[in-house]
Amino acid sequence: MSDTRSPQVLPTRKHTQHLERFSEADIPTERGSLRTIVFRDKRNGREHVALVVGQVSGHEGVPVRIHSECLTSEVFGSLKCDCREQLDRSLDFITQAGQGVVLYLRQEGRGIGLGNKIKAYALQSKGLDTYEANRQLGFADDLRTYDIAAEMLRSLDVRSVDLMTNNPLKIAGMVEEGIPVRRRIPSRTEHNPHNVDYLRTKRERTGHLIELFAEDDDTEAKTG
Numbered sequence: 001m002s003d004t005r006s007p008q009v010l011p012t013r014k015h016t017q018h019l020e021r022f023s024e025a026d027i028p029t030e031r032g033s034l035r036t037i038v039f040r041d042k043r044n045g046r047e048h049v050a051l052v053v054g055q056v057s058g059h060e061g062v063p064v065r066i067h068s069e070c071l072t073s074e075v076f077g078s079l080k081c082d083c084r085e086q087l088d089r090s091l092d093f094i095t096q097a098g099q100g101v102v103l104y105l106r107q108e109g110r111g112i113g114l115g116n117k118i119k120a121y122a123l124q125s126k127g128l129d130t131y132e133a134n135r136q137l138g139f140a141d142d143l144r145t146y147d148i149a150a151e152m153l154r155s156l157d158v159r160s161v162d163l164m165t166n167n168p169l170k171i172a173g174m175v176e177e178g179i180p181v182r183r184r185i186p187s188r189t190e191h192n193p194h195n196v197d198y199l200r201t202k203r204e205r206t207g208h209l210i211e212l213f214a215e216d217d218d219t220e221a222k223t224g
């Protein structure tokens with residue numbers, strides 16, 4: 001008996017259609033070739049990127065990292081966070097596995113933008129933590145939404161994901177957007193004296209599943 005129904009999975013909620021799949025090409029990198037697909041947000045022209053390795057269309061349990069842009073660490077080598085290391089590790093993972101997706105989203109500073117993130121850093125140097133600084137500037141802790149990531153994954157026809165993250169909000173966000181998360185792949189990074197308080201704050205205040213290697217709260221080195 002033939003089944004003439006559309007193979008599409010029923011949406012759990014209304015899916016957004018904000019993106020235009022704009023351009024794509026293979027880029028040779030030190031890790032190997034990355035299929036680079038640029039999506040444009042029709043509302044604001046912002047360009048988000050999907051880096052794809054191997055076959056992902058129609059697949060379950062595709063290794064996926066949803067990564068938010070962090071110019072300061074990724075380009076300038078800032079030690080105040082672990083973003084660059086997480087990006088590097090996720091690219092290592094998908095190229096070694098021969099399959100996966102890194103979504104590089106233009107959500108600098110958890111969505112507040114570069115200029116405001118630097119304002120937040122100035123406040124942090126006066127003693128505020130990452131979330132207190134956001135609030136002092138009039139922002140919520142985290143302005144990011146996951147509809148864009150879900151739309152990109154739907155365009156790639158990824159059926160379910162193994163999500164590389166320590167952030168439980170990302171897992172909940174994807175599930176809410178109708179992308180099944182089969183399992184979490186922990187994203188383990190090294191801490192240093194400049195980012196240890198930031199990582200600890202994320203763990204304590206937003207439940208990030210971060211393993212800090214030295215757990216002695218009172219002996220951790222602080223930035224001078």
Ligand SMILES: Nc1nc2c(ncn2[C@@H]2O[C@H](COP(=O)(O)OP(=O)(O)OP(=O)(O)O)[C@@H](O)[C@H]2O)c(=O)[nH]1
Nearest residue numbers: 068069070081107108109110117120130165166167
């Ligand atoms: N507003 C603000 N943004 C920051 C700060 N430090 C890093 N970021 C931004 O935070 C984003 C990365 O988010 P994280 O919360 O580190 O990690 P996550 O992506 O939510 O979770 P993981 O998947 O576990 O990495 C990037 O866009 C960074 O630019 C900060 O002190 N203030």
Ligand SMILES: [Zn+2]
Nearest residue numbers: 070073081083
């Ligand atoms: Zn960062």
